[in-house]
Amino acid sequence: MKLALGVAHAAFVLAAIALFAEFGQKLTMHENNLKTTASNPGIANVVLGSIGLALLLWTVFCWSRHSLTALSSRQWAGRRRRLTLLVAAELAVQLVNILAFILPNGGIVADACYQWQAWILGLSTIVRWTCWNTLFFLICVHAHNVNPWRPGGAEKGNAEGLESLVINAPLSVHWSKGILWVGMEIVVALSAWLGISSTYQDVHDSSAASSVADCADQEASCELPHGLYITVALMVAFSGIWFCLWLFLIYRAKRHLLNLPYADFKFANMFLRLQERSRWVFVVFFTISLALLWFVNNRSCFSMAFTWLGLLPCQILATLNICVWAYMMCPLPPGQDTPMLQVELQRFAWTQSQHDQVQKARQLQGLQGHSLPPLFCxxxxxxxxxxxxxxxxxxxxxxxxxxxxxxxxxxxxxxxxxxxxxxxxxxxxxxxxxxxxxxxxxxxxxxxxxxxxxxxxxxxxxxxxxxxxxxxxxxxxxxxxxxxxxxxxxxxxxxxxxxxxxxxxxxxxxxxxxxxxxxxxxxxxxxxxxxxxxxxxxxxxxxxxxxxxxxxxxxxxxxxxxxxxxxxxxxxxxxxxxxxxxxxxxxxxxxxxxxxxxxxxxxxxxxxxxxxxxxxxxxxRVPGGGSISQHYLGGYQRALLAVCLAQFSAKRYKEGMQGVMALALAAQPLQALFCQELNLTPADMQDLARASEASPEKWSHVRRKRMGARSGxxxxxxxxxxxxxxxPISPSTALVPLASPLSTQADSLIAASAAPGLHSDGSHDISDLKAATTDPEAATNRSDPLPAGACN
Incomplete structure (x- = not known):
């Protein structure tokens, strides 16, 4: 992973260098000699394109062999199959893209007048832009796939904690992106037709360009017709629309996942952050490259060569980015892919009393050949x-x-x-x-x-x-x-x-x-x-x-x-x-x-x-980021409290509510902390737990509301x-001492939370449950051993 992300960063640096070099040539060189204009970028494009092709072929070979070996002895799950097919599609599309990039540039290097065979240029342009359009489509599909999805309903998280994502949904959910793809294809075809009919028409109409020698000395006007400027602007606009769509899908996924359990949606969280780290650079860079290479000093023949012969900076970034993506998405070998072990490694105990019970449960579920480490408490x-x-x-x-x-x-x-x-x-x-x-x-x-x-x-x-x-x-x-x-x-x-x-x-x-x-x-x-x-x-x-x-x-x-x-x-x-x-x-x-x-x-x-x-x-980790305020002890206190409060919302762990209630009953200082910072007593927690069981979505805002109640x-x-x-606190609002009845209650909660996946049985009085569900203020009107609102 570290190497892959390093390669992704290096790809951006190389692509940026290529972009600045080409943009600098556009601004400083005004040569209109056909051979000079075409041959210089043609040589660089062939050399770098061939290196990219070799790297891409090697990636395809290694990825295919590794994937087939890793998955040969297993039944392919729907999610893994869908993800594998998407990665395979990206590799195939970029392979065609880079071949369509090398072909016309190779012809230019071999023949100075090859580039003016307009139909070959136009055909390769259509193929390349179709590939770019398809890559945008696949990138947005990846972004959409990490959005939570409910079969037959809105794309939301499963309230019971079962992970369901758009990647598990039918392909028909991507119909709107298909319409956008078709729209851009129409513009691409129109641009190619206009380019074929107008590319250096004055040269082709001139008998002076009848030989290679004449072509080598022929001056040319590289100004494009107005119609082509319009279609190119539309292509840039479509690229911007793809970028905005990708941003929207990523934002919506983050917004949904923020209120859902990380453990249940671990795949979605990781996949989302990987896309943020690697894909946004490609989408933004492509849009910037189009603007600089197409619209700045666009009457230069270098501008024509850099665009119609292929976008070298974008090819560099796309090739390396897709190779890195294929590496990161490659399935682990059977000996290393141990999801059950990873689940056990990431288990934890809420209380010290629960610690021993969970350890015994882990030993009963122990994985042969693996030694389980100590348990976080x-x-x-x-x-x-x-x-x-x-x-x-x-x-x-x-x-x-x-x-x-x-x-x-x-x-x-x-x-x-x-x-x-x-x-x-x-x-x-x-x-x-x-x-x-x-x-x-x-x-x-x-x-x-x-x-x-x-x-x-x-x-x-x-x-x-x-x-x-x-x-x-x-x-x-x-x-x-x-x-x-x-x-x-x-x-x-x-x-x-x-x-x-x-x-x-x-x-x-x-x-x-x-x-x-x-x-x-x-x-x-x-x-x-x-x-x-x-x-x-x-x-x-x-x-x-x-x-x-x-x-x-x-x-x-x-x-x-x-x-x-x-x-x-x-x-x-x-x-x-x-x-x-x-x-x-x-x-x-x-x-x-x-x-x-x-x-x-x-x-x-x-x-x-x-x-x-x-x-x-x-x-x-946020690249290049770092917070001083989050280093203070108060920041750690607030984060631990947020973890506890999240257990009373849709973001909870399956055993989280019982665990936090047991934690509050385990020591009086913890009760005081929950009162001081969250304004929550054990009685409040019981109310919130019942309400969360009855209507988790209604209480997904509890964490933000409670944590935002304090200022400063x-x-x-x-x-x-x-x-x-x-x-001293008055007797009517005093924190309950750790007497025998509370200890017994805490032990029962601990025993309940030790069993993975066990929720409250909802056996409370139905009138209390209804009041807590429909009235968020009902928690302050109860009379329990530790009254709700006792912190005030």
Whole structure:
């Protein structure tokens, strides 16, 4: 995928160079000698066209053999068959296009007067423009195919989460594009007829052009008749219409998919983004090329040669673009195409209690020959996020006790201590208790931290191992490593964790010690290094740890060798990335740095993508983009909340509503967070769940409405703890403590959400269900143990 996208970018650069070169010749050269005018571009067209033809033939051969081999032992599904046929059609059309491009140019190189055989020029022009028209048609079909579709109705998503796309629809849905194709063909035929009848008519009527020698010295008027200008303008207009249609179809697909579950519509989301990354350049570039080569200085014979002999820049871009597209759409070999494995890899747990149940379910559904990695947990992600923010506030006295109280409750802890290395200003907050151990590193908060971030050169990761040959030696970011090693900080932290682990094991014999290492930004990078050293030291000491590392907006720490080592030592490592976070998305420096652990991509659209494939992660990234605001902890908080809120709309996961309700009941700080930022109580969630089950489309706007209810940046979760301590909530609106009845209710919700695809059974009182469905304000009029509106 990386190579393919690189080739696509290179194709655009080459095509742009060719366009600027031809456009420059049009503006600076005024030669009207027929042989000179025709031969120069003819030679370049033949050479580059032949290279493109060879590349295209090789692509056709490899793609055909690979596709037939990959699909020979399987039954072709309708979607795969349709997609394969579309790619095959594009390859065939471009093959004809480039042959019709090379043929007249080859004749010019061999015979100076060949180009004035108007009927051959006209025929090749008709063939080429028919190919362009057909390519536009196929590109728009691809764009239309990723729109959600409901059989027998409007092109919308299936409310039950079953993925249905236009690619599964009958071919008759594309009838309107067929009409546009026929209209442009009529204009193409008319343009070719006018060109044949008028191309250098004065030369053909002159007896002076009766020989090659005479033709070589013959001056010519290259001005086109007015009728041909009109038809060419219509062709450009049709190209613009194709472009606008493509934009409309892409926009409509994005608008629909925004409110549908990413997991159920993964194919559509990836296919849509791949088209955005590769196809829009071709459509826009073609339109610009037509305008520059046809209408600027159009009386020049170079203008005539560049257009009637074929559009070289467009041929370059189309050939390479279609070759790249065929490569990206090629089916995987049977041994690598394991959709069931990918589904299992991307599963996650909403709560820590659910974690063990899902792991058991995964083992029962285990795939032979594949080892399933650890499971991402949303509750742990919230807890890690809270502790990552808590370490920033560890120097504040006011409200710190209340803030620590919520931190304790999230992980079942009861004590903490701060380790502060003053020279490089590195802070580490440790917490421990019956629930295990937490280690949180502070991110960049001072000038000394920023200077450490800038030390991007690499140093050997201790202990030095591996050979520098073939890049087998693990190396890491020098600034991060220095922060971790300075003044023996690494030894102090590791030894303290081992001592706490030994004490915990003594109190809980036979159990592994839960250890969470977490941090944001620079703190995430230090967490990566610390988790590795803690795991190695624990293994050497015989301590049994259940070590997890959750980072937020962390930059890459080491090279590929280090990432491989880290994956072996700390497999339960998760790098959470908020959409276009500039720190997490950048810093790769080509191949110098590699991300450790597993990626988790979240965004305020409510998407949660666990362990994305390289293609998924790449198409999610905006080329050349990056957001600083999405790097802040508040941005991560808002994105995680958006994921939770999306579960009460048509965008939900199948088990999402039950999972989020269980999450809200799992810890009081989470209830407070949902109240503070979303104005949602567990009672509200139950109402929304019932309404969503009854009418998912009616509630597809819930995420935007709720998230838009607050103005300004998200509130700070840790500050809410201090505020709650300073201003006690009245008994009538108090957050429900984690008493036995709620724990029982949470366990039942967890059990329900552990079964994939299970929705609420809808067994609530029908009058409540009707009220919640028809009246969005009904949620505020309920009287539950935790009343709706208790957050106000």
């Amino acid at each position: 949303v509750q742990t992600a919230f807890a890690g996020l809270y502790w990552s923010g808590l370490v920033y506030d560890s120097h504040e006295a006011e409200g710190m006790e209340a803030k620590m109280g919520w931190g304790y409750e999230l992980l079942g802890l009861d004590q903490h201590e701060l380790i502060w290395e003053h020279r490089l200003d590195t802070k580490v907050l440790l917490g421990w208790g019956p629930g295990g151990i937490a280690v949180a590193f502070r991110g960049t908060a001072s000038l000394r931290n920023a200077l450490s971030d800038l030390q991007v050169w690499r140093s050997d990761h201790p202990p030095v191992r591996g050979s520098r040959m073939m890049w087998q030696r693990p190396v890491v970011h020098s600034g991060f490593l220095r922060c971790w090693l300075e003044d023996g900080l690494n030894q102090r932290v590791v030894q303290r964790v081992l001592a706490l682990a030994a004490a915990w094991e003594a109190d809980h014999p036979g159990h592994h010690v839960p250890v969470l290492v977490t941090g944001h930004s620079l703190g995430g990078a230090l967490s990566d290094l610390a988790a590795y050293d803690i795991a190695q030291a624990a293994a050497a000491a015989g301590a049994k740890l259940r070590l997890a590392c959750y980072t937020y907006g962390a930059p890459r720490v080491g090279n590929h060798a280090y990432a491989r080592d880290h994956a072996q030592v700390v497999p339960d490592t998760w790098g959470v990335i908020n959409d276009q976070d500039v720190v997490a998305r950048r810093g790769k420096l080509w191949v110098l740095y590699k991300r450790s652990g597993h990626r988790v991509i979240i965004n305020t659209r409510g998407d949660l993508i666990v362990r994305p494939t390289y293609a998924e992660a790449n198409v999610q 940046p998200p509130g700070k979760w840790q500050d809410a703890a201090a505020a709650a301590a300073l201003s």
